[in-house]
Amino acid sequence: MGLGLDGFRNCESSQRGSLTGKNPTDRAKLGVKRHILTDGNGIPLAITLTGANVHDKHGVKDTLNSILIFS
Numbered sequence: 001m002g003l004g005l006d007g008f009r010n011c012e013s014s015q016r017g018s019l020t021g022k023n024p025t026d027r028a029k030l031g032v033k034r035h036i037l038t039d040g041n042g043i044p045l046a047i048t049l050t051g052a053n054v055h056d057k058h059g060v061k062d063t064l065n066s067i068l069i070f071s
Contacts, residue, residue, distance in 0.1 A: 035059040037067065 031052030037045045046066045050059045 033059055035063040037063050 033050045033052055033054065033056070035046075035048045035050065035056075037047075039045055046063050046068070048059060048063045048066055050062070
């Protein structure tokens, strides 16, 4: 029994260079990151949204600062 990848091709893209946009990975597409902080039971404590182009360290900071504590 053998394992393999059917249809996988290891070759250069036909769209390269100036045709790929600023970043060939995301091609400047819009997106959203969801930062969700939960307790040990999976109950959400804080939820924040950031743009896909925002570094995760900013999302973590905003999420931790948005925790609501009830006493």
